[in-house]
Amino acid sequence: MKKIVISVLAIISLLALAACGNSPNAQKKISGVPDGVQGGKRIAVIRNLTSDDHTKQFLDGARTEGQAFGFKVDTFISNGDDARFQELVNQAIQGNYDGLIISHGKKPYSYQMIKPAVDKGIKVVTFDTIIDSNGKTLKDVTTTFQDDKKLAEMSLTEIAALSKNGKPVNVIKLWFGGLPPLDKRDTIYQKFEKENKIKTLETIGPTNMQDVQGDINAKVSSILSKYPAGTVDAVWASWDELAKGAYKAMKENKRNDMKMISIDISNQDINLMREKGSTWLSTAAVDPKLIGTLDMRLLAKKLAGEQVPASFEIKANLIKKDQLTPESNMVNLNKVIQGWGESKEFDEAWMQKLRDQYGKK
Numbered sequence: 001m002k003k004i005v006i007s008v009l010a011i012i013s014l015l016a017l018a019a020c021g022n023s024p025n026a027q028k029k030i031s032g033v034p035d036g037v038q039g040g041k042r043i044a045v046i047r048n049l050t051s052d053d054h055t056k057q058f059l060d061g062a063r064t065e066g067q068a069f070g071f072k073v074d075t076f077i078s079n080g081d082d083a084r085f086q087e088l089v090n091q092a093i094q095g096n097y098d099g100l101i102i103s104h105g106k107k108p109y110s111y112q113m114i115k116p117a118v119d120k121g122i123k124v125v126t127f128d129t130i131i132d133s134n135g136k137t138l139k140d141v142t143t144t145f146q147d148d149k150k151l152a153e154m155s156l157t158e159i160a161a162l163s164k165n166g167k168p169v170n171v172i173k174l175w176f177g178g179l180p181p182l183d184k185r186d187t188i189y190q191k192f193e194k195e196n197k198i199k200t201l202e203t204i205g206p207t208n209m210q211d212v213q214g215d216i217n218a219k220v221s222s223i224l225s226k227y228p229a230g231t232v233d234a235v236w237a238s239w240d241e242l243a244k245g246a247y248k249a250m251k252e253n254k255r256n257d258m259k260m261i262s263i264d265i266s267n268q269d270i271n272l273m274r275e276k277g278s279t280w281l282s283t284a285a286v287d288p289k290l291i292g293t294l295d296m297r298l299l300a301k302k303l304a305g306e307q308v309p310a311s312f313e314i315k316a317n318l319i320k321k322d323q324l325t326p327e328s329n330m331v332n333l334n335k336v337i338q339g340w341g342e343s344k345e346f347d348e349a350w351m352q353k354l355r356d357q358y359g360k361k
Helices: 001-024 053-068 082-094 107-119 148-160 180-196 213-224 240-252 267-276 286-303 349-359
Strands: 041-048 071-077 099-103 123-127 142-146 169-174 198-204 233-235 260-265 282-287 311-313 319-320
Touching: 041 053, 041 082, 041 233, 041 286, 053 233, 053 240, 053 267, 053 286, 082 099, 082 107, 099 107, 099 180, 099 286, 099 349, 107 123, 123 286, 142 148, 142 180, 142 286, 148 169, 148 198, 148 233, 148 260, 148 282, 148 319, 169 213, 169 240, 180 198, 198 213, 213 240, 233 240, 240 260, 267 282, 286 311, 311 349
Parallel strands: 041 071, 041 099, 099 123, 123 142, 142 311, 169 198, 169 233, 233 260, 260 282
Antiparallel strands: 282 319
16 A cells, blocks of 8 residues: 555656646746746736726736746736735735735835735835835835826926916816825925915815726816816826826816826827827826836846845936827837836846846847
């Protein structure tokens, strides 16, 4: 009986070895590449927002770069549900991933949510997430952000330029608090307001995170009758999902007297800005795909045991309606915006060796 058991175990072991040999995670060692990034590392990218254009592009950037390194990359979104988001992170920690990219965690819970991953030795990079708690921080985590204050400054400078005779510009503000990037953008908005460059007529934010565009469309449409033509100079959208809903409301209500300036960009935004007679004049943005790409590079360097900064801000750009061509999209925007979507930051020679091996040239 003992011989039969040994034989069965031997067969199972051989089958397991054969399966590992055929697995995409069983990879040949590449010369000149750190051991920490070899062997098909498992990465989870977890995002606490809805599945909007910005989210899709961010996830695509992280996934594409990770797969080019030979990593197995799984992506998850919580649709803005904080409880679901925390559960997804917890499941990833229990799932023994080698690395995590965590996007849009909120300050009240992010420290406690991420600490178990750090304690377990999992490498972590965050985007738009505050990990400080009562003066404590997680030193082993790298935090990344768009340069949100610059994004706000660029967009609000465009708003202020609409001033007539030096008077404050009358603005409908599309914004809500609680998300680190929007809170940072609001600090600059308040500065412009205190300097009397702008005057806020209304502040509108979403209550339905499952349909932000539809929610904002309805809310903006409902207040436009309060403001006759010529009384609103501009709409400032702190997030492009808000902008898209407002733009449709303005268009449906034939409010060509109101200009719109926003933050963030997508193919849908570009199409709306290019429409004949569009009053969407400009937007300040960072390429969301590049954010995902840079976050994955930082995570790869952490897995490799290399030095990375504790935090990193990604450069902002201003995109104006009159710069766009009929062919402009998120892929070729660098033809009209110098440096768009391009960065050599954290791109190591060994990373190209991985790309050469796994198909991204």
